Amino acid sequence: ELKVEQNPLFLSMQEGKNYTIYCNYSTTSDRLYWYRQDPGKSLESLFVLLSNGAVKQEGRLMASLDTKARLSTLHITAAVHDLSATYFCAVLMYSGGGADGLTFGKGTHLIIQP
Amino acid sequence: ETGVTQSPTHLIKTRGQQVTLRCSSQSGHNTVSWYQQALGQGPQFIFQYYREEENGRGNFPPRFSGLQFPNYSSELNVNALELDDSALYLCASSLVGGGLTDTQYFGPGTRLTVL
Numbered sequence: 001e002l003k004v005e006q007n008p009l010f011l012s013m014q015e016g017k018n019y020t021i022y023c024n025y026s027t028t029s030d031r032l033y034w035y036r037q038d039p040g041k042s043l044e045s046l047f048v049l050l051s052n053g054a055v056k057q058e059g060r061l062m063a064s065l066d067t068k069a070r071l072s073t074l075h076i077t078a079a080v081h082d083l084s085a086t087y088f089c090a091v092l093m094y095s096g097g098g099a100d101g102l103t104f105g106k107g108t109h110l111i112i113q114p
Numbered sequence: 115e116t117g118v119t120q121s122p123t124h125l126i127k128t129r130g131q132q133v134t135l136r137c138s139s140q141s142g143h144n145t146v147s148w149y150q151q152a153l154g155q156g157p158q159f160i161f162q163y164y165r166e167e168e169n170g171r172g173n174f175p176p177r178f179s180g181l182q183f184p185n186y187s188s189e190l191n192v193n194a195l196e197l198d199d200s201a202l203y204l205c206a207s208s209l210v211g212g213g214l215t216d217t218q219y220f221g222p223g224t225r226l227t228v229l
Contacts, residue, residue, distance in 0.1 A: 004156075033217065042204060043157070043220040088156055092216070101147050101159025101172055102218060 002027050004091050006105035014113055016078055021108045023072040023089035031092040032072050033102065034063050036085045043088065046074075079112045086110070118207050118221035126227045127195050135190040135224045137205030144211070145169070146188040147218055148180060149204040157204055163188055164210055192226075200228045 003026040013019050023032070031050055035043040047056045049065035049072060056063050060083065062075045072089055086109045090102040119138045127133050139146050145164045149157035159172035163182035177193040186207070192199055202225050206218035 031216070035220075042222045043206075045217050045219060048217050090156075101149070101162055101170060102157070103159065104156030106156050 002029075002091060002093055002103045004089060004103050004105040006087075006089055006108050008108060009106055010109045012111045012113065013076075013079055015080055018078065019076050021074040021076075021087055021089075021110075023074070023105055025070050025072075025089075025091045025103075027070075027093070029067070029070075029091040029093055032065055033090045033092070034072075034074055035088045035090060037088065037107070038085050046087075076110075081112050081114060084110055084112045118205060118219055120203075120205050120221040120224050122224060123222070124225045124227075126229065128229050129195055129197060131195050132191065132193045133195060133226060135192075135203050135205075135226070137188045137190070137207075137221055139186045139188070139205075139207030140219050143207035143209050143219075144186055145208045146182055146186065147206045147208070148188070148190045149206065149220075150174075150199075151202040151204055151223075153201070160190070195228045197228050200226060202226075 005024045007022050033048050034046040036046050037043050047063040052067040054065045060077045065072045086107045088104050088107045090104045092102055118140050121136045147162040148160040151157040160174050161171040162169045166182045179191045181189045202223045204223045205221045208216050208218045
């Protein structure tokens with residue numbers, strides 16, 4: 001059974017600081033995704049990482065993937081208040097009959113204080 | 115481009131009742147997946163529909179069932195509602211077979227409360 005673990009689950013940080021969220025998964029994966037969720041809202045796709053060593057950046061967020069270590073990171077640079085949200089990593093595995101669903105971590109609840 | 119839409123937004127039911135939730139996929143997408151998100155948790159995969167057939171299922175009992183229609187929209191049906199079914203139900207659409215990255219795009223969700 002595929003398991004996805006994120007840490008930390010809760011993070012309070014100050015504006016202007018850097019931090020990293022970690023996502024470990026238990027078995028070989030085909031794709032890894034990062035999503036953002038604001039309170040009471042749906043999930044917004046941030047990044048999809050397809051291969052070992054993949055790195056993607058959008059603004060102050062950068063995601064990377066190490067398939068050998070089964071580890072993805074989401075790095076926040078010079079945090080701003082607008083980045084406060086819950087961040088989920090999710091892993092996709094294909095079964096013989098077609099694509100399976102995403103397996104999500106529990107999420108990292110990020111609060112960025114002025 | 116039209117995004118993923120879901121209806122209704124909120125729903126209150128009592129134990130033992132049945133409920134139907136609806137989802138319209140994003141334009142150009144052919145696959146719909148349904149997820150259940152309990153408060154404070156990550157979404158859990160219920161099942162996926164492709165070409166009007168169930169194409170994968172998570173660890174949910176048979177009282178959770180679904181349909182996909184020729185226009186790729188979908189329904190999630192839950193029979194014999196239990197208190198633990200209270201959650202946000204998310205629909206996600208994606209394009210399978212097009213050689214793209216197959217990212218799933220989520221709708222706004224239906225908040226179901228079972229009393």
